[in-house]
Amino acid sequence: MEIxxxxxxxxxxxxxxxxxxxQMKERGEKVPHLAAVLVGNDGASxxxxxxKVRSCKKIGFESTLIHLPEDTSEEALLQQxxxxxxxxxxxxxxxxxxxxxxxxxxxxLMAVDADKDVDGFxxxxxxxxxxxxxxxxxxxxxxxMELLRRYNVDISGKHAVVIGRSxxxxxxxxxxxxxxxxPGNATVTLTHSRTTDIKSLTQQADIVVSALGVPNFLKADMxxxxxxxxxxxxxxxxxxxxxxxxxxTGDVDYENVSKKASYITPVPGGVGPMTIAMLLKNTLLAxxxxxxxxx
Ligand code: GUN
Numbered sequence: 001m002e003i004x005x006x007x008x009x010x011x012x013x014x015x016x017x018x019x020x021x022x023q024m025k026e027r028g029e030k031v032p033h034l035a036a037v038l039v040g041n042d043g044a045s046x047x048x049x050x051x052k053v054r055s056c057k058k059i060g061f062e063s064t065l066i067h068l069p070e071d072t073s074e075e076a077l078l079q080q081x082x083x084x085x086x087x088x089x090x091x092x093x094x095x096x097x098x099x100x101x102x103x104x105x106x107x108x109l110m111a112v113d114a115d116k117d118v119d120g121f122x123x124x125x126x127x128x129x130x131x132x133x134x135x136x137x138x139x140x141x142x143x144x145m146e147l148l149r150r151y152n153v154d155i156s157g158k159h160a161v162v163i164g165r166s167x168x169x170x171x172x173x174x175x176x177x178x179x180x181x182x183p184g185n186a187t188v189t190l191t192h193s194r195t196t197d198i199k200s201l202t203q204q205a206d207i208v209v210s211a212l213g214v215p216n217f218l219k220a221d222m223x224x225x226x227x228x229x230x231x232x233x234x235x236x237x238x239x240x241x242x243x244x245x246x247x248x249t250g251d252v253d254y255e256n257v258s259k260k261a262s263y264i265t266p267v268p269g270g271v272g273p274m275t276i277a278m279l280l281k282n283t284l285l286a287x288x289x290x291x292x293x294x295x
Pocket of ligand 1: 094095096097098119139140168275
């Protein structure tokens with residue numbers, strides 16, 4: 001069994017980007033600038049956004065955090081999005097999800113300029129991804145593909161079972177794994193809450209991608225010997241004995257499933273850090289595209 005070490009690979013990617021940023025600076029060019037919009041004080045979102053902004057600083061990007069109160073109106077948020085679209089200094093930005101219930105998420109994501117949509121959530125970018133056109137691929141599925149690529153995990157002709165059909169992970173990763181390319185060419189089954197007998201499907205899978213958010217969902221008797229296991233779950237479980245009052249766990253019963261797996265991503269330290277690295281990669285791409293558009 002080999003661990004797919006997302007922390008190590010994400011650090012490599014960040015170092016590669018830092019080298020490119022240093023070269024941009026040497027040439028006297030503007031460095032990439034990422035902005036993040038956070039509405040409210042959801043604990044997990046605060047952690048993620050904080051981590052994204054810190055990573056920017058480390059690799060030499062400019063970053064701006066726009067933290068708005070929980071009761072921000074939809075109109076005010078749309079105005080903020082409009083301002084970011086029109087700010088030439090911003091190369092890319094994200095609106096952290098989930099948004100408070102009184103705000104229509106779809107309306108906000110539709111308002112983001114597709115050329116600055118480094119999350120790849122805009123329908124234009126999602127559509128381009130599905131059609132294998134150049135675009136911004138959402139950071140989590142992009143990170144999973146990059147992890148498979150860098151570990152040379154061959155998924156061609158293999159059966160991949162994806163658990164969860166979210167717009168951010170399940171659906172895009174099922175499309176990417178079935179596309180032509182390397183990694184790619186997998187035969188994909190996308191399972192969800194209405195799937196009857198998920199276990200009978202995961203038991204046949206050469207690759208399982210679990211993006212459900214239910215701790216310990218994927219157990220050893222649900223996977224076959226030698227399977228590749230990608231755990232996208234990040235759940236906070238309350239635990240007063242810990243300093244933070246919680247610990248982070250994935251969807252996979254790691255202790256037992258890892259004994260059967262050929263490759264497995266740990267939680268934390270697997271897919272999570274890759275997501276941040278690929279967001280930075282998309283921001284670098286956004287900078288380069290803006291530059292060549294203006295040239
Ligand atoms: N919420 C959970 N994951 C993500 C992500 O990748 N981007 C944004 N904007 N919000 C999220």
